[in-house]
Amino acid sequence: MFLRKYETVVLINPELGEEAVTKTLTRMRDGLTSTSGKEIRLEDWGVKRIAYELNGNRRAHYLCLIYLGSNSSVAEIERLLKITEAVIKFQTVFLEDRVDPAKFEFEKERKNLSELAKRAKAKADARKEVSA
Amino acid sequence: MSKKSAGKKKSCPFASDLQLAAELDYKNPDLLKRFVTDRGRIVPRRISGVSAFYQRRLAVQIKRARAIGLLPYAAKGV
Numbered sequence: 001m002f003l004r005k006y007e008t009v010v011l012i013n014p015e016l017g018e019e020a021v022t023k024t025l026t027r028m029r030d031g032l033t034s035t036s037g038k039e040i041r042l043e044d045w046g047v048k049r050i051a052y053e054l055n056g057n058r059r060a061h062y063l064c065l066i067y068l069g070s071n072s073s074v075a076e077i078e079r080l081l082k083i084t085e086a087v088i089k090f091q092t093v094f095l096e097d098r099v100d101p102a103k104f105e106f107e108k109e110r111k112n113l114s115e116l117a118k119r120a121k122a123k124a125d126a127r128k129e130v131s132a
Numbered sequence: 133m134s135k136k137s138a139g140k141k142k143s144c145p146f147a148s149d150l151q152l153a154a155e156l157d158y159k160n161p162d163l164l165k166r167f168v169t170d171r172g173r174i175v176p177r178r179i180s181g182v183s184a185f186y187q188r189r190l191a192v193q194i195k196r197a198r199a200i201g202l203l204p205y206a207a208k209g210v
Contacts, residue, residue, distance in 0.1 A: 009200050050201035091200050114159040
């Protein structure tokens with residue numbers, strides 16, 4: 001069975017705290033497993049300023065989930081995001097067609113972070129060092 | 133005086149640097165910012181010198197970045 005590679009970026013209301021983030025994340029992962037999709041990696045970009053106002057929010061907690069799945073995985077994940085109140089906005093991008101999950105190099109892809117994720121990680125590490 | 137400037141022909145920053153072309157992505161707003169005006173509009177390729185091939189890809193990535201709030205749509209008058 002061939003799968004497709006997608007990534008979904010989610011904007012979560014930062015005022016609702018960490019709980020909202022974990023809740024959204026578990027819902028997305030539930031949606032993925034229930035449609036026999038496979039998670040590749042999760043990028044946490046942290047709280048960022050939005051370039052324009054969205055439903056009264058000027059900041060959002062960004063998450064980016066990269067996964068292998070089918071069109072039904074995307075439909076299910078987006079359905080769950082729509083009924084999650086903390087979610088401000090989301091966007092799914094189709095990356096690659098006809099991926100063979102048996103041959104897919106999960107380990108290699110897991111380390112292939114985007115610029116935003118690298119920067120968020122560096123920021124979090126710096127904060128940790130200050131507090132330590 | 134000639135109408136057209138006799139300046140050096142601009143070369144496409146992506147075609148001449150494949151490393152940069154690989155970084156062309158909506159998740160890289162700092163790179164995309166170089167190709168939008170301070171009001172948020174996409175710079176025409178006659179100004180930026182980007183090749184038609186990369187301008188098409190660039191426009192898609194800028195629009196994706198706008199949709200998730202990494203770049204502004206259009207800034208209102210100044």
